[in-house]
Amino acid sequence: MCGIIGYIGNKQATPFLLQGLRRLEYRGYDSAGMVVIDNTNFNCIKSVGKIDKLAEKLKQTKFTGNIGIAHTRWATHGGVTIENAHPHFSADGSIVLVHNGIIENYRELKDFLGNIEYKSETDSEILVNLIAHFYKGDLRIAVESALLKVRGTYGIVVMHKDKTDCLVAARMGSPLVIGVGEGEYYLASDATPLLAHTNKVVFLEDGEIAEVCRNSIQTYNLKDEQIVKCVEQIDWNDEQAEKQGYENFMLKEIYDQPTVYKDAIRGRINLDEATAHLGGLNMTPEQMKKVDRIILIACGTASYAAMVGKYAFERLAGIPTEVDVASEFRYRDPIITENTLVFGVSQSGETADTIAALREAKRKGAYVRGIVNVVGSTIARETDGGTYIHAGPELAVASTKAYTNMSAILLLYALQFGRSRRLSIATGERICKALLEIPEKMQSILDNADAIKEIALKYKDYKNCFFLGRGSNYPVAREGSLKLKEISYIHSESYPGGEMKHGPIALLSDDFPVIAIMTKNQLYDKMWNNIQEVKARNSKVLIIATIGDEKVKDLADDVIYVPDTMELLEPLLNTLPLQLLAYYIAVALGRDVDRPRNLAKSVTVE
Numbered sequence: 197m198c199g200i201i202g203y204i205g206n207k208q209a210t211p212f213l214l215q216g217l218r219r220l221e222y223r224g225y226d227s228a229g230m231v232v233i234d235n236t237n238f239n240c241i242k243s244v245g246k247i248d249k250l251a252e253k254l255k256q257t258k259f260t261g262n263i264g265i266a267h268t269r270w271a272t273h274g275g276v277t278i279e280n281a282h283p284h285f286s287a288d289g290s291i292v293l294v295h296n297g298i299i300e301n302y303r304e305l306k307d308f309l310g311n312i313e314y315k316s317e318t319d320s321e322i323l324v325n326l327i328a329h330f331y332k333g334d335l336r337i338a339v340e341s342a343l344l345k346v347r348g349t350y351g352i353v354v355m356h357k358d359k360t361d362c363l364v365a366a367r368m369g370s371p372l373v374i375g376v377g378e379g380e381y382y383l384a385s386d387a388t389p390l391l392a393h394t395n396k397v398v399f400l401e402d403g404e405i406a407e408v409c410r411n412s413i414q415t416y417n418l419k420d421e422q423i424v425k426c427v428e429q430i431d432w433n434d435e436q437a438e439k440q441g442y443e444n445f446m447l448k449e450i451y452d453q454p455t456v457y458k459d460a461i462r463g464r465i466n467l468d469e470a471t472a473h474l475g476g477l478n479m480t481p482e483q484m485k486k487v488d489r490i491i492l493i494a495c496g497t498a499s500y501a502a503m504v505g506k507y508a509f510e511r512l513a514g515i516p517t518e519v520d521v522a523s524e525f526r527y528r529d530p531i532i533t534e535n536t537l538v539f540g541v542s543q544s545g546e547t548a549d550t551i552a553a554l555r556e557a558k559r560k561g562a563y564v565r566g567i568v569n570v571v572g573s574t575i576a577r578e579t580d581g582g583t584y585i586h587a588g589p590e591l592a593v594a595s596t597k598a599y600t601n602m603s604a605i606l607l608l609y610a611l612q613f614g615r616s617r618r619l620s621i622a623t624g625e626r627i628c629k630a631l632l633e634i635p636e637k638m639q640s641i642l643d644n645a646d647a648i649k650e651i652a653l654k655y656k657d658y659k660n661c662f663f664l665g666r667g668s669n670y671p672v673a674r675e676g677s678l679k680l681k682e683i684s685y686i687h688s689e690s691y692p693g694g695e696m697k698h699g700p701i702a703l704l705s706d707d708f709p710v711i712a713i714m715t716k717n718q719l720y721d722k723m724w725n726n727i728q729e730v731k732a733r734n735s736k737v738l739i740i741a742t743i744g745d746e747k748v749k750d751l752a753d754d755v756i757y758v759p760d761t762m763e764l765l766e767p768l769l770n771t772l773p774l775q776l777l778a779y780y781i782a783v784a785l786g787r788d789v790d791r792p793r794n795l796a797k798s799v800t801v802e
């Protein structure tokens with residue numbers, strides 16, 4: 197949450213800073229601000245609301261300088277006001293900072309600093325004053341001294357008005373990437389703003405401070421010891437982070453799915469041996485055989501992808517598997533043995549709850565592996581192995597293609613574990629073939645978007661709805677419901693079809709529709725009965741059904757057809773019409789689908 201960005205070099209800083217803020221806007225969009233140094237003067241501009249507002253203000257002012265920092269905010273401490281917008285200055289006006297994270301002991305630090313007149317209600321302003329307190333001519337040392345007193349999380353970039361050839365950056369729990377250019381450096385909360393300029397990056401680790409000057413970069417730890425960092429190469433390109441003619445990122449990312457799914461499975465399916473091979477697992481065959489429990493840790497959409505994995509691990513490999521919402525896992529003293537395998541599933545790889553839970557699992561001795569999209573992210577680096585999902589940059593706040601690719605990778609892992617245990621070659625082969633057929637089937641769903649749009653318009657004015665599914669379609673119901681609520685703001689809940697009669701059915705009436713995922717699988721007849729119970733309460737019913745199922749029209753007011761596949765793989769297809777449904781409803785209601793209210797893409801606070 198919150199995006200920070202910085203530039204030092206020979207060019208004007210503003211164009212990169214502004215473009216970078218736009219790229220990072222998914223991380224928060226309550227307010228934004230920018231500071232550049234012109235000679236030894238700070239030029240500062242701030243606005244409340246989305247980046248466009250800041251861009252408007254920038255047009256009306258001269259804003260020059262080739263060193264600068266900027267910030268897009270997702271409010272934690274203090275309301276959404278100009279005063280609380282970053283960058284924040286020290287009281288004497290000499291130091292300025294952008295901060296992503298939360299300073300937990302801010303009250304203590306405020307007392308320590310004594311009588312200072314603060315302009316904002318933020319913990320960040322206390323931090324910049326703390327840095328100023330320690331400043332004796334060396335900005336890096338001042339930052340280091342201040343951070344030694346701080347408890348909490350931060351990604352910061354700091355400037356001093358008399359030091360016009362250096363920035364200081366530091367990280368603890370909030371991501372920070374430094375892009376290496378020719379005689380220039382770019383700093384950002386993630387690599388996407390850098391892609392147009394360089395693919396050489398340095399990932400700062402927790403507890404590291406970088407002094408970034410025009411021609412050099414030096415990194416230290418909090419003990420003031422210098423550290424040698426590797427410059428890494430990232431293979432995402434700028435084009436992947438563009439809308440490519442789509443109206444917004446969410447639609448583009450929905451349509452990316454057939455392509456990026458192929459990227460996820462490429463080279464990972466071995467048809468000859470009817471298995472999958474995910475080298476990053478980093479476990480010997482003996483260690484794999486001993487695994488007697490799997491825990492999948494994730495939040496939100498990633499946790500619904502994890503549910504897809506749970507069903508597959510249990511069915512194919514016979515390994516008891518749990519899905520744990522990260523924020524719950526950590527605080528309930530989970531039972532972990534040396535044969536427990538824990539996967540952290542995360543698009544960003546920076547979700548604070550997931551990171552904390554994985555650290556706890558590691559402390560307790562589990563094998564901890566990551567299933568992550570963002571290359572070089574914290575989870576990718578802190579786990580002892582795992583797999584990139586290769587979804588490419590996902591910039592819409594609502595996750596779509598990452599869900600699909602996480603599910604795909606978990607299915608591959610389940611196949612790999614299954615084949616190393618009890619799963620027959622015949623079943624393995626069927627699964628491999630079915631996995632390879634998925635992209636074409638996805639495309640056929642996307643090609644039916646106009647029909648889905650028409651249905652969306654019929655459902656857009658309801659205030660409530662239920663999503664129901666059973667077995668493999670239960671995670672689909674959960675994800676469909678989350679998508680709808682987060683981008684359209686329509687209240688929706690999801691239940692296993694069989695749960696309705698235990699309470700939720702009381703809510704049904706003719707203005708409370710039900711969306712049922714009811715493809716032809718072993719639970720089809722059970723779902724049929726559940727939906728009949730719904731019909732008896734006069735609710736309108738939209739059914740996601742298998743192509744060729746004509747009978748379902750007796751039950752449904754509307755039907756969206758999807759191609760058939762193996763039951764465990766159904767979420768890879770059945771989720772797509774629900775993504776489109778949510779999308780078209782949200783657009784019809786005039787919502788900002790890429791940046792829904794109150795949300796941020798990367799939730800780096802607990």
Ligand code: AGP
Nearest residue numbers: 496497498542543544547594595
């Ligand atoms: C998805 O649409 C949500 N915005 C959200 O639930 C998200 O999936 C969750 O915050 C987890 O993020 P991660 O995958 O980056 O860890």
